[in-house]
Amino acid sequence: MLGALRFQRGGLTPCNFERADLATWIGAVDGVDSVQMRPDLAKFNCRNNRLAQLGLEQDRFAEHVHAAIARYGADRVGVFIGTSTAGILETEQAYGRRDPETGALPADFRYEHTHNPYSSAAFVRRYFALLGPAMVVSSACSSGAKVFGSARRAIDAGLIDAAIVGGVDSLCLTTLYGFNSLELLSPEPCRPFDTARNGISIGEAAAFAFVERMPGNQTLADDAILFFGIGESSDAHHMSSPHPEGLGARMAIEQALASAGLAADDIDYINLHGTATPSNDSAESRAIRGLFEQTPCSSTKGATGHTLGASGALEAVVSAIALRHRLIPAGINTTQPDPDLVLDYVLTSRDAPVQLVLSNSFGFGGTNCSLILGRAERFRS
């Protein structure tokens, strides 16, 4: 992902997903169908959990987590996973195989371990043989960010010492045809914050992080990424349109800054929610322009598509990469940043001494979450 961010590569392709006959582009993860589920996890087999397993096995994540579990104990590590549709694709496919006489679903259909939202957290918990608390957060496109808040509270309350947090959402017809019904799908690769932005491209992702209570200052690794703050709010406005003034978004950002004890001009880079719908980008801009002067910002959804319930976690990982590798990633596909929106929309990735990043995730139904991540030395100072 570092290379893709640095060299501005994206993964969107014209939609060829299953029976989705739609003029749009998607961000499909290669090789999900050929993932072999670990034999003891076979009952979880569905696109969403195959994607989750693929994600857990990247970047030596599982190896690090196993080592941490050995340190903390299986009952002291929580699991908090964001998803919007989990394995609903299994149910969509099962409806195509109903008994013509009785209407019954096929005998091999397993609702609990595929379609039910909790299946995503159940899978991760079972993968690591954990015995602590687990839950799925399913608040549409803020899910993968809000898991950080739930994990933080459980650690602060003393109920766990560490947690696996993340987001997993996979392509399905429900979201493709659902966003199509709202006329929010772009016929081209999405162009966040562009004057010609005209809708989203749906993607899929599994993104995970391991969070633990802050160790004593002397044992904090130099490359540690710190979770500085979080803000959450609700729009109280509409099911599928953001508050036009970005009021809920602004409240979430302000709370994130307040919880971190930071001012807006401390932030070096903003990873925008930036879905590329006209109304989302406009509302988010109003929130940002009310608080920030000229902070560099971009939406990485031009590269990944909108990965919905996973996007908050995916973009937390993007933010962590930006911090660790001191990089401001560009928003790709965008060529003409809308001058009515933010002031410094980054079109070319560049090296920069990034110490603090704000990542926004705003969901369907008016659910908002902003995260602030930072480098260890920023904390020491």
Added chain:
Amino acid sequence: MTSGIYIESIGLVGPGLPDWPHAAGVLAGRTAYVPARTAPPPAAGLPPAERRRSSAAVKIALAAGLEAVAASGREVSTLATVFSASSGDGHNFHAICETLASDERQLSPTRFHNSVHNAPASYWSIATRSMTPSNVLCAYDGSFAAGLFESACQVVADRVPTLLIVYDTDYPEPLHAVRPIDDGFGLAMVLSPDAGLTAIARIDVRLTDAPPTLLASAKLDALRRGNPAARALPLLEALAVRRATNVVLDYLPDTRMQVGIAFSDNFSAKAGR
């Protein structure tokens, strides 16, 4: 283990249980249990279009939540919320999957709106004009315990009052065969870090591997097993009869939640936190 969590009020809508005072009478054995289809009132506070589109889950969540808030005496827009449900609207999923299996495949915007797990939370914030944080959870049959866990963490870690709303509604065939929920059930509680003047009980929560507490009444225990939100009933029964005790609630397959319950006669002495 957590401590210092106070239950200020309860709201409830279930089969033959129109509100908490009635349900408390049934759970305490003062009133006979007469099962009947769950009949939530129309969704209060929503604009006409949203009210028309609101599902049984939305109506149940709003009714239980508003009852709990009214009983707490708190201003609704000041409360953070935690919503937890094992599943969304089963009738809506059925209609979506039927459409997607057809050659047409075009969904309506309302179908899609109502498919998101946070639809009741969103309708709640619109109805109450509340911009406070809202979390929306799922833990299959353990969704009540997951919601209580999250609410307990909010109260203990952030020392804020919070409103927990847990609900689940029925599934039609053919989904009913794999998710046999027959009727809707919802409950809500306002939880607070301070005893205040109105707290009805103090609780603490911890995870355990002890077996779940059952209800003595076969009919009520069938209700408990039949809807994930109703897995809260052993806690509600102890509150209804004001019995200081520990109850064990279903959570995850190998892990349950023990809730310790104390009442005002004895919690003032122990509340010195």
